[in-house]
Amino acid sequence: MTEADFLTATRAFYDTIADDYAAHFQDELAGRPLERAVLGVFAELVGDGPVADLGCGPGRVTGYVASLGVPVFGLDLSASMLAVARRENPRLRFEQGSMLDLDLPDGGLAGVMCWYSSIHTPAALLPALFAGFHRVLAPGGTLLLAFQAGDVPLRLDTPFGHPVSLDFQRRRPEDMERLLADAGFALHSRTVRQPDAALADSAPQAFLIARRPEAAGDAQPV
Numbered sequence: 032m033t034e035a036d037f038l039t040a041t042r043a044f045y046d047t048i049a050d051d052y053a054a055h056f057q058d059e060l061a062g063r064p065l066e067r068a069v070l071g072v073f074a075e076l077v078g079d080g081p082v083a084d085l086g087c088g089p090g091r092v093t094g095y096v097a098s099l100g101v102p103v104f105g106l107d108l109s110a111s112m113l114a115v116a117r118r119e120n121p122r123l124r125f126e127q128g129s130m131l132d133l134d135l136p137d138g139g140l141a142g143v144m145c146w147y148s149s150i151h152t153p154a155a156l157l158p159a160l161f162a163g164f165h166r167v168l169a170p171g172g173t174l175l176l177a178f179q180a181g182d183v184p185l186r187l188d189t190p191f192g193h194p195v196s197l198d199f200q201r202r203r204p205e206d207m208e209r210l211l212a213d214a215g216f217a218l219h220s221r222t223v224r225q226p227d228a229a230l231a232d233s234a235p236q237a238f239l240i241a242r243r244p245e246a247a248g249d250a251q252p253v
């Protein structure tokens with residue numbers, strides 16, 4: 032079966048910019064207290080794990096969550112991103128693959144992180160993406176989704192001077208919440224941070240935490 036064009040394009044984009052991306056974002060979390068707080072809540076909810084960081088990129092957030100004591104591994108499309116992640120986090124496990132085609136058992140995870148990595152998945156595939164997250168989470172497991180809030184995609188051309196381009200989808204939190212509910216999740220919290228000029232944000236930043244209900248019938252509408 033041939034790979035979907037958007038996956039090929041996403042991988043090629045991140046393979047090209049991996050080293051520059053990693054250097055640029057290496058210390059980003061240090062200046063983002065709200066993001067650290069959200070990750071701290073997630074870490075408490077998932078307890079002893081295990082957690083999958085899907086679309087982990089260079090592993091900076093994987094490493095941060097690991098530093099909070101959570102057993103976590105990363106998965107990404109891009110071999111170049113994974114090379115950085117393994118170099119920077121030699122004690123952690125990183126695998127190549129697509130979060131749309133998870134080679135993971137049903138119900139085996141306490142947590143799934145999708146930190147700015149669902150932003151390249153076409154809207155039509157979000158139901159399948161969330162159904163996959165629901166499948167691999169244990170009952171009571173926790174999903175953390177981070178994305179830029181909004182309606183209009185951002186197109187990045189020649190990032191860091193490289194001759195590549197890619198669309199970065201922005202999404203309305205309420206639309207994502209509806210899709211999560213349709214996939215069987217119960218919303219735990221919605222956090223939206225307004226753009227901070229000092230941080231060069233181009234949009235509000237949304238952080239949704241949702242849980243796979245403990246037992247069938249526990250899901251509340253979100």
Ligand SMILES: C[S@@+](CC[C@H](N)C(=O)[O-])C[C@H]1O[C@@H](n2cnc3c(N)ncnc32)[C@H](O)[C@@H]1O
Nearest residue numbers: 045086087088107108109128129130146147148
């Ligand atoms: C904006 S980067 C975020 C990386 C990382 N989470 C971080 O915050 O530094 C998006 C990442 O998601 C990965 N990605 C996008 N779609 C993916 C998919 N379907 N499966 C696995 N990884 C994917 C890309 O390769 C890229 O590394």
